[in-house]
Amino acid sequence: MEKWKNLKKILPVIGIVILIYIIIRSGPERIAEAFYSVEVLYLLPALLLIIPYILLQTYKWKYILDRQGIRLGFPYLVKVYLIGTFYSMLTPGRLGTFMRIGYIREKAEKSLGECSSSVVLDKAMDMLSLFAIAIIGLGLLAGYVFDMALITVTIAGFVLFVAALMFFMKRELSARVMRIVHRVMVPRRMKENAREAFEHFYGNMPGTGALIVPFVVTLAGWLGVYTASYMVALSMGMNIPFHIFVTAFPIATIIGLIPVTVSGFGTREAVLIAMFSSFGAGAGSIVAMSILAFVITGLAPALVGALLSLRE
16 A cells, blocks of 8 residues: 555656656757747637637536536536636646536535536546547558557557446446445445445436537537647647647547646657657657647636636
8 A cells, every 4th residue: 555655656757757858858949949939829819719618618518417407507617617627737637627526516416426427427528539539640640650659559548448438338337346346345334325326326327329419519629629739839830731730639638648747748748749750840849839738728727727716
């Protein structure tokens, strides 16, 4: 147990170490030059594209909640989504986004199990759509970059995720596993609460057909985010085809979710350099683009969420 606690402390540092190494290898002066060369006019549309992304993400979440019989106002859900974005920035694997469960539980006065399932489904749609775009990106990149490690990690992650999602959506299969967990691992005094939480979690779970709209909405949201990042790349003079950029960037996002860093720093930049160097982009420019894209697409809404969190 003590070793695991120490490992949890060390893991998030790995990505930062990788980022520092990449900055040193790329040349801090080249990264600074890339920032100085930014055409500011490209950044305004990049910032504006984040607004529809936030609204689409919130609409997807509300769509799931409505089908679970949890009726909450759209403005309130936008606020909670932004607060969740702030906390996700602070945690490996963006797990802080599950802070949203507490907010909707208090507002809707529903059980923990009922409120948890909406956020889990919301994140599942995020990951499923992200993998869908990334698989297309692998195909489009094949003619320019062949990196077996990227291909293996992405496809293996996709297969494992789909298998886990199919298992998760099957209540009967989950129940079998939970019975074992319930019998072996749950303390006697908590067994009844655990059983009720499981029942509530699946009690108002929408069917697979009801997830088509959230999946499509999430696809549109991701494409908007990566278009914003593409505008950042254009502001630095990068000449990467649009269709390759917006489909390949999700590969870096997926690998950045591996919980060895915070907000994907380090691992994301390493993957972007591996993919985009073949298009004539220098490592310094790619690192600068990644950092600035993060500021616009991630940090900006997270700061709004931080202010909202302080008010709460």
